[in-house]
Amino acid sequence: MxxxxxxxxxxxxxxxxxxxxxxxxxxxxxxxxxxxxxxxxxxxxxxxxxxxxxxxxxxxxxxxxxxxGLIRTTKMLAESLAAIRKNVDIIDQRNMRVYRSDEINESIINILKELDRLEEI
Amino acid sequence: MxxxxxxxxxxxxxxxxxxxxxxxxxxxxxxxxxxxxxxxxxxxxxxxxxxxxxxxxxxxxxxxxxxxGLIRTTKMLAESLAAIRKNVDIIDQRNMRVYRSDEINESIINILKELDRLEEI
The missing domain is CATH 1.10.10.10 (Winged helix-like DNA-binding domain superfamily/Winged helix DNA-binding domain)
Structure with a gap:
């Protein structure tokens, strides 16, 4: 054993x-x-x-x-959430630096809120 | 029963x-x-x-x-993914209509790919 x-x-x-x-x-x-x-x-x-x-x-x-398959699924979920977060950060940086759109900024905040929620699963 | x-x-x-x-x-x-x-x-x-x-x-x-709690978690996941998708669509529309940033567009495509993947869980 x-x-x-x-x-x-x-x-x-x-x-x-x-x-x-x-x-x-x-x-x-x-x-x-x-x-x-x-x-x-x-x-x-x-x-x-x-x-x-x-x-x-x-x-x-x-x-x-x-x-x-909970462990398998949780691992995949964590990987996908990290990938989404990385791409949201790219959009956020671009928006902050160049476009400064309140609409995009608000959507980013909403997405980050959902990502935080999902990371606690 | x-x-x-x-x-x-x-x-x-x-x-x-x-x-x-x-x-x-x-x-x-x-x-x-x-x-x-x-x-x-x-x-x-x-x-x-x-x-x-x-x-x-x-x-x-x-x-x-x-x-x-798989059913509970799956329901919560579906709700969060739908909320993320909605906000990504808002960013996408804004980007297509106003800024036309390839960088933002690429990040959106990456996020949508992850969302598709997660929806198959």
């Missing part, structure tokens, strides 16, 4: 799909870096029992991303 | 979280408008068994939206 960053990310997005106990065990293992033996001692079960429980939780998280 | 449109939407977003059999039963009921009795006959189980299975599937779908 390899410990990795990816599981922490999956936990952020899909942790709520796990049972409380599953989430607790997998957080001990991946976020708090406890060993299987240490987690086994907490629950008073075998190391194999902990390993199985973590494996099941991992499967739920991985499958959720395959099926729902 | 009230039949409604909302379950069909939940099925579109989270149907993959159900087992094949759960999904099939709930689709018979909500999308194909079969009665509990008709579905019971297909599986050769009781009406109560079908009802329980559909109830469980509904709980999975409803909980998934509460926890992950």
């Amino acid at each position: 390899s410990k990795n960053l990816e599981i922490s990310t999956l936990l952020d997005y899909y942790g709520m799909l796990l049972t409380d106990k599953q989430r607790e065990a997998i957080e001990y293992y991946y976020n708090d870096d406890l060993s299987l033996g240490e987690i086994a001692a907490i629950y008073n079960i075998t190391r194999q029992g902990v390993r199985d429980s973590i494996k099941r939780a991992e499967a739920v998280l991985t499958e959720a991303e395959e099926k729902i | 009230s039949k409604n449109l909302e379950i069909s939407t939940l099925l579109d977003y989270y149907g993959m979280l159900l087992t094949d059999k759960q999904r099939e039963a709930i689709e018979y009921y909500y999308n194909d408008d079969l009665s509990l009795g008709e579905i019971a006959a297909i599986y050769n189980i009781t009406r109560q068994g079908v009802r329980d299975s559909i109830k469980r599937a509904e709980a999975v779908l409803t909980e998934a939206e509460e926890k992950i």
